[in-house]
Ligand SMILES: O=P(O)(O)OC[C@H]1O[C@H](OP(=O)(O)OP(=O)(O)O)[C@H](O)[C@@H]1O
């Protein structure tokens with residue numbers, strides 16, 4: 678049986694050396710231009726405190742989370758100067774890390790009676806559908822404006838680098854639905870707040886929000902108030 682370790686030990690094991698600087702090596706052909714190459718960093722092995730606090734972490738989970746963290750690269754000054762862009766596309770290139778990411782979410786949510794997984798455009802569309810399929814829930818896309826053909830409700834929200842509008846089809850979610858909101862990353866929390874508002878406006882209960890990455894310094898978690906947030910990795 679897998680050993681259970683405490684959250685404190687998990688964090689102390691995992692947070693040594695928050696970032697590792699790498700040279701271009703294998704990912705250089707996928708970057709935009711040489712000015713975005715240097716330095717590329719990888720999110721290095723910080724399991725979030727809340728995965729440890731809310732679930733019992735097995736050694737196997739620690740290994741999986743460490744691997745997931747190590748595949749997410751950080752590109753400075755994208756899309757604007759000063760933004761440290763956390764790029765999950767490099768996670769998707771690693772089959773084991775991608776599968777472990779989905780599996781960790783599925784293991785958490787499979788018995789939580791979730792009836793709808795709402796994924797936020799665009800990167801929530803990568804992680805949300807496989808989770809929904811695995812836990813037996815419907816998937817509802819929350820989209821940028823003017824992309825959904827049916828009748829919609831909308832919420833405007835602010836981002837780390839701008840403002841946007843999110844829309845959801847009316848009729849996709851019913852009053853009483855138990856919702857999980859999925860995205861790749863929480864920064865300021867504006868996106869997840871807008872997603873929750875859309876769901877709650879039609880009478881759904883948001884059980885939790887789930888992300889792969891939390892940018893802790895942007896305090897998005899505070900903005901969510903009492904609503905639970907579950908993340909696999911965090912970065913300061
Ligand atoms: O916590 P917040 O400050 O709201 O930011 C988080 C959001 O920002 C990113 O999406 P973005 O708006 O860049 O859209 P994209 O996925 O279409 O690129 C990310 O995928 C989250 O959805």
Ligand SMILES: Nc1ncnc2[nH]cnc12
Pocket residue numbers: 760761762763764837838862864865892
């Ligand atoms: N720093 C960041 N990296 C990736 N996606 C983001 N969305 C908002 N801030 C972001």
